[in-house]
Amino acid sequence: MRLGAHISIEGGKFKALERGKQINCESIQLFIRNVRSWNDKPLVQKEIDDFIEKRKELKNIWPIISHNSYLINLASLDKEKLAKSHRAMLDELNKATLLEIEFENIHPGVIPKQDKDLITKEEALIQISNQLNKLILETEKSKVIILLETTAGQGEGLGHKFHHLKSVIDKMHNKNRIGVCFDTAHSFAAGYDFRTKKQYDEMWIEFDDIIGLKYLHAFHLNDAINDCGSRIDRHTHIGQGKIGKEAFGFFINDERFKHLPGILETPKENDMKEDIMNLATLRSLEK
Numbered sequence: 001m002r003l004g005a006h007i008s009i010e011g012g013k014f015k016a017l018e019r020g021k022q023i024n025c026e027s028i029q030l031f032i033r034n035v036r037s038w039n040d041k042p043l044v045q046k047e048i049d050d051f052i053e054k055r056k057e058l059k060n061i062w063p064i065i066s067h068n069s070y071l072i073n074l075a076s077l078d079k080e081k082l083a084k085s086h087r088a089m090l091d092e093l094n095k096a097t098l099l100e101i102e103f104e105n106i107h108p109g110v111i112p113k114q115d116k117d118l119i120t121k122e123e124a125l126i127q128i129s130n131q132l133n134k135l136i137l138e139t140e141k142s143k144v145i146i147l148l149e150t151t152a153g154q155g156e157g158l159g160h161k162f163h164h165l166k167s168v169i170d171k172m173h174n175k176n177r178i179g180v181c182f183d184t185a186h187s188f189a190a191g192y193d194f195r196t197k198k199q200y201d202e203m204w205i206e207f208d209d210i211i212g213l214k215y216l217h218a219f220h221l222n223d224a225i226n227d228c229g230s231r232i233d234r235h236t237h238i239g240q241g242k243i244g245k246e247a248f249g250f251f252i253n254d255e256r257f258k259h260l261p262g263i264l265e266t267p268k269e270n271d272m273k274e275d276i277m278n279l280a281t282l283r284s285l286e287k
Contacts, residue, residue: 001219001252002026003282005264005275006067013047013099014054021058023276027261029065029105032095038071038084043095051099063102063261065147065181065218068092074131075109075124075158082131089135097142103218103261105147105181108159108168116156122167124158129171136177147181147218152189152233160190160231162210169215179215182207183265184251185222185236188243191229195243200250219262221248221282237266237274238281249285 004025007016013032020028033040055061069092072085089106096104109128111119119127132146148168153160165180172178187194194200207213223241225234239245252262262282268274 001254001257001260001262002062003221003252003262003264003279004028004061005268005272005279006030007272008270012050014050017051017054017058017061019272020061023272023279025061025279027063027065027263028061029067029261029263029265031069032066032099032101033069033088033092035067035069035071038088040088040091043098048098055100063218065103065105065261065263066092066096066099066101067105068107070107072106073109073112074106074128075111075119077112077115077119086131086135089131090138093135093139093142093144093146096144097139101144103147103179103181104144105149105218107151107157108148108164110158111156113156121158121164125164125167126171128158129168132168132178133171133173136172136174140174142177145177145179145217147179149181149220150183150187150190152186153231154233160186162207166211169211179217180211181218181220182216183220183222184243184248185220185224185241186233188224188228189226189230189232189234191231193228194250195228195247197250200247213256216257216260218260219251219257220265221251221262221278222265223248235266238264238278245281245285248282249287252282252285253287 004027006029007019009016016030076082151159222235223243225236226232
């Protein structure tokens with residue numbers, strides 16, 4: 001597995017690559033637009049050139065994942081919020097294309113509390129599929145693959161069961177532009193227990209039967225503060241949560257995932273010492 005972390009873009013997007021190199025990342029994840037606002041300024045050519053030039057210089061860091069804005073919700077029934085979500089996601093994809101980033105990670109969507117009696121999960125998943133089909137058509141010259149992240153299933157969140165992701169993927173017109181990012185903490189919270197090798201193997205058989213391993217493109221490697229099935233999304237350092245250190249060895253030593261990115265999203269300060277610690281823990285498990 002190509003181990004890395006979500007890295008800050010403070011000082012410029014290319015700085016994320018420099019910081020990734022500093023802590024010996026093989027892959028990185030970053031934000032490429034303002035994740036706390038609907039609006040974001042367009043990229044200037046220098047930003048694009050600096051990023052692509054730094055990628056060529058640090059060619060051992062690949063692939064790169066952009067994580068989309070937390071505001072985006074393609075399951076919203078509010079027409080204004082849905083339109084804003086669509087525009088923001090289109091902006092994400094256009095920027096990822098310009099920066100020659102391989103993957104755009106997205107949480108599938110959440111049914112707002114006030115709307116839970118107005119739309120079923122199946123209808124919400126159809127809406128998400130329709131939105132993604134439009135987005136892919138609007139960026140038809142792009143090669144960026146949209147990754148549906150497995151979620152913890154808090155509240156009325158979608159994506160915590162494999163069949164949710166299958167439902168979306170089945171309805172995609174261009175299946176070359178869709179995939180899955182498996183988040184260890186989220187899936188554990190959602191009820192998938194992979195703490196023993198037997199459970200781990202059985203989970204991937206289920207994943208392959210329902211979704212298909214060919215759609216699996218990336219991992220978020222996070223330990224979980226709460227128990228399996230808690231449906232609570234809280235990350236902690238590798239080996240310091242309910243998943244435990246041993247299970248992460250199953251992931252990083254799985255030959256099927258040798259060339260896939262495994263990204264840390266664990267708590268950290270600006271000096272990245274926690275990333276250094278967690279990467280060292282993961283690498284200590286390599287066989």
